[in-house]
Amino acid sequence: MSLRLFTAPPLSRFTHLFPTPHHHHQSSKLSFHPRTQPTLLRASSSRSPELLISDNNGAGPGLSASADLSSIEVDAVTEAELKENGFRSTRRTKLVCTIGPATCGFEQLEALAVGGMNVARINMCHGTREWHKDVIDRVRRLNIEKGFAVAVMMDTEGSEIHMGDLGGASSAKAEDGEVWTFSVRAFDSTLPERTINVNYEGFAEDVKVGDDLLVDGGMVRFEVIEKLGPDVKCRCTDPGLLLPRANLTFWRNGSLVRERNAMLPTISSKDWLDIDFGIAEGVDFIAISFVKSAEVINHLKSYIAARSRDSDISVIAKIESIDSLKNLEEIIQASDGAMVARGDLGAQIPLEQVPAAQQRIVQVCRQMNKPVIVASQLLESMIEYPTPTRAEVADVSEAVRQRSDALMLSGESAMGQFPDKALTVLRTVSLRIERWWREQKRYEAMVLPSIGASFSEKISEEICNSAAKMANNLEVDALFVYTKTGHMASLLSRCRPDCPIFAFTTTPSVRRRLNLQWGLIPFRLSFSDDMETNLNKTFALLKARNLIKSGDLVIAVSDMLQSIQVMNVP
Ligand SMILES: Nc1ncnc2c1ncn2[C@@H]1O[C@H](COP(=O)(O)OP(=O)(O)OP(=O)(O)O)[C@@H](O)[C@H]1O
Numbered sequence: 001m002s003l004r005l006f007t008a009p010p011l012s013r014f015t016h017l018f019p020t021p022h023h024h025h026q027s028s029k030l031s032f033h034p035r036t037q038p039t040l041l042r043a044s045s046s047r048s049p050e051l052l053i054s055d056n057n058g059a060g061p062g063l064s065a066s067a068d069l070s071s072i073e074v075d076a077v078t079e080a081e082l083k084e085n086g087f088r089s090t091r092r093t094k095l096v097c098t099i100g101p102a103t104c105g106f107e108q109l110e111a112l113a114v115g116g117m118n119v120a121r122i123n124m125c126h127g128t129r130e131w132h133k134d135v136i137d138r139v140r141r142l143n144i145e146k147g148f149a150v151a152v153m154m155d156t157e158g159s160e161i162h163m164g165d166l167g168g169a170s171s172a173k174a175e176d177g178e179v180w181t182f183s184v185r186a187f188d189s190t191l192p193e194r195t196i197n198v199n200y201e202g203f204a205e206d207v208k209v210g211d212d213l214l215v216d217g218g219m220v221r222f223e224v225i226e227k228l229g230p231d232v233k234c235r236c237t238d239p240g241l242l243l244p245r246a247n248l249t250f251w252r253n254g255s256l257v258r259e260r261n262a263m264l265p266t267i268s269s270k271d272w273l274d275i276d277f278g279i280a281e282g283v284d285f286i287a288i289s290f291v292k293s294a295e296v297i298n299h300l301k302s303y304i305a306a307r308s309r310d311s312d313i314s315v316i317a318k319i320e321s322i323d324s325l326k327n328l329e330e331i332i333q334a335s336d337g338a339m340v341a342r343g344d345l346g347a348q349i350p351l352e353q354v355p356a357a358q359q360r361i362v363q364v365c366r367q368m369n370k371p372v373i374v375a376s377q378l379l380e381s382m383i384e385y386p387t388p389t390r391a392e393v394a395d396v397s398e399a400v401r402q403r404s405d406a407l408m409l410s411g412e413s414a415m416g417q418f419p420d421k422a423l424t425v426l427r428t429v430s431l432r433i434e435r436w437w438r439e440q441k442r443y444e445a446m447v448l449p450s451i452g453a454s455f456s457e458k459i460s461e462e463i464c465n466s467a468a469k470m471a472n473n474l475e476v477d478a479l480f481v482y483t484k485t486g487h488m489a490s491l492l493s494r495c496r497p498d499c500p501i502f503a504f505t506t507t508p509s510v511r512r513r514l515n516l517q518w519g520l521i522p523f524r525l526s527f528s529d530d531m532e533t534n535l536n537k538t539f540a541l542l543k544a545r546n547l548i549k550s551g552d553l554v555i556a557v558s559d560m561l562q563s564i565q566v567m568n569v570p
């Protein structure tokens with residue numbers, strides 16, 4: 001391999017490669033003037049249909065050579081944002097939205113995409129597979145028809161202890177002092193009054209009279225007063241709303257009781273069916289609930305590799321149990337990313353320990369170069385109200401300040417009254433905190449250990465570390481990375497440089513998955529092994545779309561040729 005560090009030749013060497021009649025043709029067709037366009041939506045709808053169709057067909061192979069060679073694909077909203085605000089102020093923190101009844105329609109999904117949703121999450125705890133398939137189909141149609149690259153994340157149910165579905169009711173109110181029956185019996189007809197079905201067979205044997213039974217980590221609390229075979233009678237001590245499939249934990253003398261339920265499989269038989277569904281539907285990420293060890297991640301990854309032809313589904317470990325914190329490093333090492341699932345985590349460890357756990361998980365992910373999502377209750381009050389609490393804004397700010405890759409909406413977007421407003425809050429707070437960070441020149445103090453297994457990987461890592469440092473010191477406008485697998489792009493993202501990272505990749509699925517990583521602006525582009533050709537082509541295409549201009553300073557790296565190139569756009 002060659003290791004080269006050089007600056008680009010003088011501009012004149014590049015210019016002759018540029019204006020081909022074809023490019024001129026394209027530029028006139030594609031160019032539009034975002035500053036005169038009032039909304040992002042309009043900017044996105046002005047894209048040429050040919051470009052959008054090529055997104056559908058996938059990478060090079062299915063396309064005619066001319067269409068393929070002349071096209072570059074970038075998210076419509078990002079494109080408009082880049083043009084309106086310039087490189088520096090594009091958002092670096094990525095946004096994940098849980099899709100539910102409030103957001104499952106095509107127009108609602110489009111509104112989220114326009115608002116900056118990078119990943120749509122479907123939660124297999126709720127809804128039917130048909131319902132989820134419709135959502136996936138709509139996201140895909142949105143990408144094809146409107147020029148987005150929204151990725152889909154499927155989140156498994158897991159087999160921790162939870163309640164049944166309340167016999168069809170959307171919620172039930174438990175009042176102070178009421179006695180409710182929690183039962184492991186299978187009821188074939190309707191549920192008797194004040195009865196809750198529990199999914200864990202050992203439940204009635206494992207609980208003891210006097211235990212505290214917490215619904216959703218304490219949203220409703222009961223005390224166990226009597227055991228009668230499969231039925232456990234409990235008195236409500238903290239009243240509240242019971243929601244279908246709410247999580248249940250039981251506590252004895254101030255600590256979580258784990259008895260035999262610690263042996264529950266992380267991936268249940270229902271989860272495996274959901275995973276097959278996710279593979280068949282070609283989701284981009286599978287998030288595994290209640291991960292306890294690295295073993296289950298490795299197992300799932302080999303299953304996916306054997307099942308899915310391209311094996312291009314990333315596995316995200318949800319950190320939401322005591323065991324996942326104990327085995328954190330090995331779990332993250334085995335995974336393609338992690339989620340700080342604060343909802344259940346806060347039901348398993350004391351709440352005051354959650355912030356430190358979040359900080360640790362974000363840091364370990366960063367060091368191991370895995371994307372990390374901070375999730376749950378970021379803007380919980382916005383399920384009901386159009387503005388967040390000051391405390392929620394501070395919480396979002398902290399996650400951005402920690403430089404996590406992504407923030408996630410749960411109930412706020414799934415069933416809240418203000419999904420778009422909640423997304424806007426995430427977007428504006430991210431932008432503000434990121435700008436503050438740059439203005440303060442708060443360069444990272446975090447030590448990034450060497451992670452490359454081979455010498456070649458170590459070289460890639462050093463190149464990215466150096467390129468990111470140069471980008472900061474030289475105040476360049478953008479980093480360009482040409483990457484087939486996305487690995488070099490993630491190594492640059494890990495450095496959290498001041499400028500955005502334009503990541504060029506050949507396949508739509510890699511492009512969608514890069515959408516989860518901090519600071520990456522993924523483009524789909526076919527490119528060759530010859531960097532000079534690639535750069536000329538990229539400059540031409542980006543200039544034709546007014547995304548860059550002559551004089552912009554760019555640093556380029558690639559995983560074909562291990563080099564760093566510094567140049568002004570000719
Ligand atoms: N597909 C869906 N259909 C109906 N309601 C949904 C759906 N997805 C989410 N919801 C509602 O939105 C709420 C929040 O969703 P979310 O997926 O974050 O979490 P959850 O049920 O609390 O569990 P998890 O721990 O898996 O995140 C749910 O409690 C549920 O009421």
Ligand SMILES: CC(=O)C(=O)O
Pocket residue numbers: 289318320340341342343344345375376
């Ligand atoms: C997201 C999730 O699963 C949790 O917070 O529990």
Ligand SMILES: [K+]
Pocket residue numbers: 123124125155156157158289
């Ligand atoms: K889940």
Ligand SMILES: [Mg+2]
Pocket residue numbers: 289320341343344
């Ligand atoms: Mg959870």
